[in-house]
């Protein structure tokens with residue numbers, strides 16, 4: 001990566017922010033500033049303007065988001081503020097200060113009612129507040145800033161912060177049996193893999209701006225994902241597959257949200273790991289720290 005690339009990471013202490021920090025450490029990249037929700041509050045244009053003025057970033061990575069999918073149903077205003085207005089504020093600053101924005105979005109922008117690989121240009125018709133506000137954020141960025149990459153990812157997990165893998169490991173240790181939905185299908189994404197691709201895109205100097213899909217390879221259900229987590233971590237727990245109807249949640253989730261990654265693979269010449277291989281790496285990382 002060119003040493004001239006100064007990078008600001010908003011939401012820098014969240015799950016993906018910590019994954020980016022880990023990969024930066026591995027790669028010896030030091031020109032990156034990780035901002036928390038106070039010093040880098042994306043809802044405060046005055047703070048943002050001062051930061052951009054002082055730091056003159058070449059790239060801005062937006063990991064800041066409202067990610068509590070069920071809670072968003074009760075807090076649509078706050079979810080919209082962070083996921084739409086926050087994204088727009090960053091896009092305006094990037095435009096004013098000539099920085100490129102890498103923004104993270106989600107498979108939940110899709111309705112997911114057809115078992116067909118989702119391409120970037122497929123119609124986005126979100127079915128919950130989180131998905132609607134994330135889509136609104138994408139649209140703001142597209143209208144405000146040409147120099148952007150929107151990376152839609154899905155089922156993000158890692159050794160950092162809260163996520164499905166860590167929830168399963170915690171519940172698996174506490175309970176004798178667990179029931180997990182088997183009729184919602186998608187692809188997990190290891191945060192370290194996504195972080196690596198984000199840094200690869202920055203290093204590539206390839207100005208192919210636009211929207212890209214990125215998850216690990218393969219297809220699974222939440223149930224099969226949980227089964228793999230317990231197998232690989234040698235957790236003894238009785239696991240039962242259940243239909244979504246038996247696990248009511250505030251937010252409806254897409255039944256099928258497997259994304260087609262052809263565009264990102266061809267544009268940036270990357271190979272994507274299979275989800276189970278990445279899960280092995282994550283479980284090993286968790287074992288090392290526990």
Ligand SMILES: NC(=O)C1=CN([C@@H]2O[C@H](COP(=O)(O)OP(=O)(O)OC[C@H]3O[C@@H](n4cnc5c(N)ncnc54)[C@H](OP(=O)(O)O)[C@@H]3O)[C@@H](O)[C@H]2O)C=CC1
Pocket residue numbers: 010011012013014015016017036037038040041042043062063064065066067082086104105106107134153154155156157161162
């Ligand atoms: N997690 C997942 O399964 C998936 C996530 N994504 C997307 O990936 C991105 C990263 O997700 P992930 O790292 O898991 O999410 P996290 O919830 O772990 O991190 C989001 C971070 O944003 C911070 N934040 C909230 N409000 C603001 C604000 N106003 N200004 C600055 N920072 C703020 C949060 O701080 P605090 O915690 O203090 O509120 C948190 O540290 C998000 O855009 C998300 O939509 C996409 C698909 C799947």
Ligand SMILES: Cc1cn([C@H]2C[C@H](O)[C@@H](COP(=O)(O)OP(=O)(O)O[C@H]3O[C@@H](C)C(=O)[C@@H](O)[C@H]3O)O2)c(=O)[nH]c1=O
Pocket residue numbers: 067068069106107108153154155156163164167178179180181184222247249253
């Ligand atoms: C804890 C638990 C969850 N589940 C189900 C509920 C849900 O359908 C599924 C996943 O639950 P979670 O609440 O952990 O994950 P969820 O917050 O729905 O995950 C989503 O987060 C947002 C931010 C995204 O962008 C998405 O790509 C996706 O990763 O597992 C069970 O069936 N049994 C359980 O014991």
